[in-house]
Amino acid sequence: MSKTFIDLYDDYFDDVYRYVFVKTGNKWDAEDIVSEVFRKAYENWGHRSNPTNPKAWILAIARNTVIDFYRKRKSLPLGEEIDSYFTPIPFEDPFDESRELECLKKSLSHLSKEDLEVTNLRYFAGLKFKEIALILKKTEESLRVKSTRITKKLGALVKKCLGEF
Numbered sequence: 001m002s003k004t005f006i007d008l009y010d011d012y013f014d015d016v017y018r019y020v021f022v023k024t025g026n027k028w029d030a031e032d033i034v035s036e037v038f039r040k041a042y043e044n045w046g047h048r049s050n051p052t053n054p055k056a057w058i059l060a061i062a063r064n065t066v067i068d069f070y071r072k073r074k075s076l077p078l079g080e081e082i083d084s085y086f087t088p089i090p091f092e093d094p095f096d097e098s099r100e101l102e103c104l105k106k107s108l109s110h111l112s113k114e115d116l117e118v119t120n121l122r123y124f125a126g127l128k129f130k131e132i133a134l135i136l137k138k139t140e141e142s143l144r145v146k147s148t149r150i151t152k153k154l155g156a157l158v159k160k161c162l163g164e165f
Contacts (some may be wrong), residue, residue, distance in 0.1 A: 004020040008041070008054050008058065010056075013034070015055065015126050016034055017061055019063075020034050020065075020066060023066045024066070033065055033066060033069055037058065037061050037065050040065065053131055054132060055127065055130075056130075056134040059121070059135060063135060090119050100162065104154070107154050107157035107161060118146055121135065129147070151155075
């Protein structure tokens with residue numbers, strides 16, 4: 001293995017794992033998918049010169065691998081309906097169960113599929129807008145505006161849930 005691929009693995013493993021875990025909600029599936037992501041990345045690493053944005057490149061592979069994972073499951077519907085399985089599953093922390101966290105979970109369920117994907121990539125995978133734009137094939141500016149609107153919407157939903165107006 002080349003040193004540059006090892007660096008890629010070391011630098012982005014946690015981000016890829018966190019993103020995949022949020023998408024699957026299951027540590028065993030997440031571990032399998034993450035290993036598949038890095039296998040695919042390794043196989044393609046030699047075929048292309050170093051990607052200009054390696055984090056966006058590896059997370060695009062992760063996103064596509066998660067989609068493939070759900071498509072391969074015969075018990076799940078395919079096509080447009082598969083997007084309904086991409087809701088974020090917040091990490092369960094027994095020491096942090098609070099009313100605010102419950103309200104945030106409820107509020108996330110009111111977001112559109114596209115808004116959830118932007119939220120997952122931005123906050124769970126820790127990507128910058130430039131990297132999200134590469135993955136989703138949207139402009140950086142439109143994603144900034146969308147993120148601001150999502151944040152305001154979530155804030156209003158959480159306040160409503162908490163009984164604050």
